[in-house]
Amino acid sequence: MRTNRIIERVLDHGVAPLLLVPSVVLLFVILLGPFLFMVWTGFTDLHYALPNRDGAFVGFDNFRRLMQDDPIFWHSFWLTMKFVFGVVLVEFAFGLGLALLIFHYIKNHRFILTILLVPMMLAPIAVGLIWKLLLSGDFGMFTYYLRAIGLADLQTSILGNPSLVMPAIMLIDVWQWTPFVTLVILAGLLSLPKEPFEAAIMDGARPLQIFKDVTLPLLRPIIALVLLLRGIDAFKEFDKVFILTGGGPGISTEMLSIYTYRINFRDWDLGYGAVCAFMVYLVVLIMCSVFYKAVYWNEGRSKMAGKAAA
Amino acid sequence: MIDISSVGRIVRSSATVAVVGLMALQGTEALAWSIEEAAAPYRGTTIRTVGEALPPLEAMAELKSEFESRTGITVEIEMYEHSEAVNKVMLDLNSRRGRYDFILQPHRELGRFVANGHLQSVEGFMSNEDLRDPSFMPEEQLYQGLWKEISWYEGQVYGFPFTALTMYMWYRDDLLNDPDERAGFEAKYGYELRPATTWQEYTDIAEWFHRPDEGFYGTALQGKRHEALWYEWLNFLYSFGGDMLEANSGSECGPVVVNSPEAVASLEYYKSLLAYSPADSLNYTWDEVMALMQQGKVYQMIMWNDATYAVAEDHEASTVAGKMGFDIVPPQENGEAVGQVEGWTYLIPAGSKNQEAAYLFIQWMMEETQQLNQHLNGGATARPDVYAHPDVQAISYSQASMDTNAAARPKPTIPESPQITDILVRELSIYLSDGKSAQQALDDAAVEMSELLGDCAPLKFPVE
Secondary structure (H helix, E strand, O other), X not given: OHHHHXXXXXXXXXXXXXXXXXXXXXXXXXXXXXXXXXXXXXXXXXXXXXXXXXXXEOOOHHHHHHHHXXXXXXXXXXXXXXXXXXXXXXXXXHHHHHHHHHHHHOOOHHHHHHHHOHHHHOOHHHHHHHHHHHOOOOOOHHHHHXXXXXXXXXXXXXXXXXHHHHHHHHHHHHHHHHHHHHHHHHHHHHOOOOHHHHHHHHOOOOHHHHHHHHHHHHHHXXXXXXXXXXXXXXXXXXXXXXXXXXXXOOOOOOOHHHHHHHHHHOOOOHHHHHHHHHHHHHHHHHHHHHHHHHHHHHHHHHHHHHHHHO | OOOHHHHHHHHHHHHHHHHHHHHHHHHHHHHHOOHHHHXXXXXXXXXXXXXXXXXXXXXXXXXXXXXXXXXXXXXXXXEEOHHHHHHHHHHHHHHOOOOOOOEEEEHXXXXXXXXXXXXXXXXXXXXXXXXXXXXXOHHHHOOHHHHHHHHEEOOEEOXXXXXXEXXXXXXXXXXXXXXXXXXXXXXHHOOOOOOOOOHHHHHHHHHHHOEHHHOEEEEOOOOOOOHHHHHHHHHHHHHOOOOOEOOOOOOOOOOEOOOOHHHHHHHHHHHHHHHHOOHHHHHOOHHHHHHHHHOOOEEEEEEEHHHHHHHHOOOOOOOOOOOEXXXXXXXXXXXXXXXXXXXXXXXXXXXXXOHHHHHHHHHHHOOHHHHHHHHHOOOOOOOHHHHHOHHHHOOOOHHHHHHHHHOEEOOOOOOOHHHHHHHHHHHHHHHHXXXXXXXXXXXXXXXXXXXHHHHHOOEOOOOO
């Protein structure tokens, strides 16, 4: 009896944590370990290119340099923030609109979704190369038609013009990722319960009222999720910009990930580069916590409303 | 009793015999040196290298099979785009993995590698009689200036030039000799159409041939934020009498002079050429302008000697093969002709596990036969005897290459030089995209370079 009880206790409490060990070790090796190493590197002067910079502890020097003495970092930071807010808002607006259109007016979702998802399925490098060719001033199809309709002349270069290049990159991102937003919101719409909509119709609500008071609140977790995923992804944007412009002309498209890459893998200033990378992590962490709160705030509100009704 | 004098005689004659015998033996060894015997201890070894995916490396890939069959040493070659080839090596050297037994790298990386103890000097191999081919005499067989600049650092030899590169002027010889073009040009500008001999002529010619509505351009600048921009501007900088640092060799630090009046004038002139360059010029590197020339869309440009073959000689890849002319970069009015030294060099990492086998391959590649073959297939040799070969003399761009090599100036190879390049690329790109004035861009670059280099590099032209 006693032996059985011990086995039961081990099974109840002992084996479960043991089974978690491989996952925890894996997480440590591929996530936490490198992250901690990056944080530590940020406190050193490690530099692969310069002699006598072999990783000595320098305290907060790199953080101080970042905060006080690096205008290009802050240019890149604000450029990235503008990019994130710009593309995520436009993608959300288009994605929501498309999802509602498909949900209400198109019966064969599968076919239209397959077509829509093509840009999203392309590798970012391929997207960069395709658009580089399309926007080429010499033979680019996009530039050719812009000239044909009088929106560009022979001297117009979209990727070479500092005032046009960033909007162009944002439009490419919208082209690539709006289908993803559409897909997620459409999945959310398809999974919504019918009862609240039937009740609203019975109460005589107009379509706009139903959308505002029923659809949107019910979709809130889905919307928060898609905004979070797109926000994080847009913040890390690298491949397309690297292929299209390499951060130029000048520093007009030097987003944070491009700048961080340059510090780490062009200058090999790994101590300072780690601090730049840490900032990227910090911003993503803040974005995650804000959106996470938004989701749980809604759930909390629903629970409270439920309790009050009871 | 032993007669001391007879012992002395015996010792002396024995010593003489021994010395003569040794000399004879050495002479026989020298005569008998062969790559097969030298490589015998390394038979079955595999050596790996990495370099830029361009015709010179492709030519090496073609040649290596002969070395492999003669020595039993296998040579594996990894080819990447310029920056990727540099990054792969940096990661390998710093991780001390020793993946590469020898590497092919731009010479401006030399200081960085040496200062961090990543390289093995080849001096030891060159004095090793088992390895050194007695017929290989780089002290006599290479352009000494190029060898010292490309493969030496602070008086130590680390390798041999893989390519001795430089940039010169490319132009359309067929259009230059077109009677209608000549007559029209002379009527407008008052002098005969010829390869530009001054920058004013370069501008006039670019303006004359600039016909964007016909898809043809006077010139093509490499204006993307990329190393190509820096390399191209250096031709203008040197020609206008400017420089980056005031130093006598690449491995020396010195006062920063990149914001001198000459440098500012060169940058302003460089930008003025955008008016005769395709609209997309701020997104071009050497790849794009080379493609434009191959398609016959540009009259003239400043370009690399290792890219010339694909445009001037390769009839399958180029629509203008056989129609091109080449000349040294124009000097300033009454100025002297200048060019830039650039090169990729063979180097042996300190962590290489097969250094001797790697040395044997490098030494074999430096032989005249291989150098000639590589040069004729798009290489850029540092051997004068190869340039003297009739087949090489017959190549349309040989003279321009030789003239520019003779006038080529060194550039920094100190550990900070790649960062100097990065700073200048950024500032040049900002200026080209109207973000700053030329003076402001070069002042900002000068301040940053001076801070990076420290005490050895004060500002020669103070910034307000």
